[in-house]
Amino acid sequence: MTNRTPLPVRIAKAVLLAALLLWTLVPIGWMVLSSFKPDNAITANTPQVFFKPTLEHYQALFSGGNSLWSYVFNSLTVAGASTFISVVLGCMAGYGLSRIRLKGKHHLAFWIISTRMAPIAAVIVPLYLLFRYLYLLDTYTGLVIAYLSFNLPFAIWLMTAFFDDLPPDLEEAAMIDGATKWQVFWHVSLPLMKPGLVTTAILCFIFAWNDYSFAQTFAGPNTQTIPIAAAQLLTQTGIDWGKLLAIGTIVVSPMAIFGLLVKRWLVRGLTLGAVK
Amino acid sequence: MALRNGKRSRSGQGFELAMMSPALILLAVISLIPFFSIIWMSFNDVSLMGGLSFDFSGLENWQRLFTDPDIRSSWITSLIYFVATVGLEMILGTLIALLVHSLVRGGNLVLSLLLIPMFIAPVIVGLLGRFMLDPSHGLYAWLLQTIGLFNGNILGNVGSAMVAVVLMDVWEWTPLVALIVLAGLASVPGDIIEAAEMDGARYPQLLIHIILPSISGILLVALLIRAMDAIRFFAIIFITTQGGPADSTKIIPIRLYDIAFRFFDLGYAAAVGISMLVFSILVAIAFVRLFKRQETTS
Numbered sequence: 001m002t003n004r005t006p007l008p009v010r011i012a013k014a015v016l017l018a019a020l021l022l023w024t025l026v027p028i029g030w031m032v033l034s035s036f037k038p039d040n041a042i043t044a045n046t047p048q049v050f051f052k053p054t055l056e057h058y059q060a061l062f063s064g065g066n067s068l069w070s071y072v073f074n075s076l077t078v079a080g081a082s083t084f085i086s087v088v089l090g091c092m093a094g095y096g097l098s099r100i101r102l103k104g105k106h107h108l109a110f111w112i113i114s115t116r117m118a119p120i121a122a123v124i125v126p127l128y129l130l131f132r133y134l135y136l137l138d139t140y141t142g143l144v145i146a147y148l149s150f151n152l153p154f155a156i157w158l159m160t161a162f163f164d165d166l167p168p169d170l171e172e173a174a175m176i177d178g179a180t181k182w183q184v185f186w187h188v189s190l191p192l193m194k195p196g197l198v199t200t201a202i203l204c205f206i207f208a209w210n211d212y213s214f215a216q217t218f219a220g221p222n223t224q225t226i227p228i229a230a231a232q233l234l235t236q237t238g239i240d241w242g243k244l245l246a247i248g249t250i251v252v253s254p255m256a257i258f259g260l261l262v263k264r265w266l267v268r269g270l271t272l273g274a275v276k
Numbered sequence: 277m278a279l280r281n282g283k284r285s286r287s288g289q290g291f292e293l294a295m296m297s298p299a300l301i302l303l304a305v306i307s308l309i310p311f312f313s314i315i316w317m318s319f320n321d322v323s324l325m326g327g328l329s330f331d332f333s334g335l336e337n338w339q340r341l342f343t344d345p346d347i348r349s350s351w352i353t354s355l356i357y358f359v360a361t362v363g364l365e366m367i368l369g370t371l372i373a374l375l376v377h378s379l380v381r382g383g384n385l386v387l388s389l390l391l392i393p394m395f396i397a398p399v400i401v402g403l404l405g406r407f408m409l410d411p412s413h414g415l416y417a418w419l420l421q422t423i424g425l426f427n428g429n430i431l432g433n434v435g436s437a438m439v440a441v442v443l444m445d446v447w448e449w450t451p452l453v454a455l456i457v458l459a460g461l462a463s464v465p466g467d468i469i470e471a472a473e474m475d476g477a478r479y480p481q482l483l484i485h486i487i488l489p490s491i492s493g494i495l496l497v498a499l500l501i502r503a504m505d506a507i508r509f510f511a512i513i514f515i516t517t518q519g520g521p522a523d524s525t526k527i528i529p530i531r532l533y534d535i536a537f538r539f540f541d542l543g544y545a546a547a548v549g550i551s552m553l554v555f556s557i558l559v560a561i562a563f564v565r566l567f568k569r570q571e572t573t574s
Binding site: 013016017020021023024025026027028030031034042043044045046047089090092093095096097099100101102106108109110112113114115117118119120121122123124125126127128129130132133145148149152153156181182185206209210211212213216217227230231234241244245248251252255256258259260263266267270271274275 | 379447
């Protein structure tokens with residue numbers, strides 16, 4: 001095939017590919033690079049490629065009274081808790097939904113997915129009122145509930161899609177051998193679900209970790225997450241770009257690595273199983 | 277198969293129900309209570325001053341919704357934003373998928389690199405946009421100035437701000453479309469293509485007559501997913517222009533956020549929110565229909 005491709009076509013492809021990679025990677029690369037620049041190199045009128053690298057922005061972030069550590073801790077707690085609950089409950093429900101024979105099952109599935117697709121701005125308004133009424137503003141519980149509103153339906157759908165793929169033969173064999181349904185689930189189906197569980201967990205974690213809109217409305221001084229720390233630096237007069245770029249790098253790097261780890265199952269995950 | 281069904285019906289479905297119930301009960305609590313409260317809110321004048329108070333106002337919020345010129349202009353802005361972002365993402369994403377698919381070597385690495393924007397928090401995309409476009413030291417602002425294409429504050433001018441926020445969304449989400457389409461390309465029958473090539477078919481012909489028809493279902497899935505997300509998310513605009521300048525990027529979620537949390541007109545915000553919900557439910561119905569059709573054909 002390749003040898004038949006004419007040279008001009010190959011060159012055109014290479015140029016196109018280079019352009020695409022530049023368009024995609026330049027902003028990220030420039031952010032990471034600039035986070036190691038001294039302030040005067042960041043705000044210079046012409047772009048600076050050569051400079052004396054410094055860790056001062058990262059050091060500034062993690063020292064002093066308003067250290068980033070508490071934001072990191074909040075982010076890990078809230079994203080971690082919502083991920084854990086979503087994966088455990090979503091896995092159980094996904095198995096149930098995949099195996100149950102129920103009239104109007106698709107209505108149930110539709111209801112589940114519709115809660116996931118609800119516009120965030122529209123969900124925030126009633127949740128804000130409820131949280132205020134129940135004193136859940138500025139609490140971990142409040143944020144975890146908010147994140148469950150999108151992560152739980154996501155986990156249910158995705159796990160259903162994964163369980164749908166599991167060939168029934170193994171389960172049937174175990175049933176014939178006299179295993180109970182719980183034993184079949186626990187000892188036969190669940191061990192085969194590792195890729196599904198990991199994919200679901202990673203995607204749930206990324207969604208919660210990256211959230212800005214919910215945290216912006218529901219978090220307070222005690223529960224602010226890292227994206228909020230970034231946004232706060234942005235609204236102050238005289239933006240501290242150095243710190244901001246360092247935060248950006250910290251928020252982005254682990255998620256990019258996580259995301260690429262589940263690349264194989266990403267299509268599955270992000271189309272909620274609609275594409276195999 | 278008969279055995280499986282027989283076994284199933286004899287032992288009942290209590291186990292499946294028990295497995296589903298914790299998640300479904302929790303989901304019901306966290307989705308239905310807000311759902312009914314937003315409906316109730318839309319018929320009230322909700323005030324936060326001196327404690328929470330509801331003041332029944334009938335259809336007042338709804339009448340406002342249909343006569344408010346600000347809302348109408350925000351829907352139009354949203355429409356432009358949807359069509360521009362989703363349209364560009366579909367076209368570019370399909371092109372990227374075709375390109376990556378045709379790579380003989382390095383396709384995996386290239387794909388990994390191209391996917392990175394998807395994992396970046398929208399707030400960081402917004403931040404990055406502001407950094408790159410900053411009129412005094414942004415790399416892209418400098419570039420546009422140097423080649424003489426644009427001189428000034430990109431995010432501070434009416435037309436250019438819209439172009440910028442659209443391109444930021446395109447930057448973040450085109451990879452998702454590419455990834456989905458790429459999955460579809462794997463299902464294009466290779467032997468048919470080879471046979472057609474033997475018969476002397478050229479690439480454009482192959483594309484129009486074989487490749488595109490066989491990935492049409494998946495293109496539709498990608499389209500619906502992006503359409504849904506386009507109304508779901510608003511953080512990029514929130515962080516870059518907050519709807520300005522002169523409301524030129526005030527898409528409906530931003531307008532809603534303003535009404536609710538700048539003017540604290542929560543009843544009216546609820547009515548606007550319901551109109552958004554209706555829109556997304558219509559898209560969701562299309563999505564599920566399509567999903568079911570795919571399932572029956574495959």
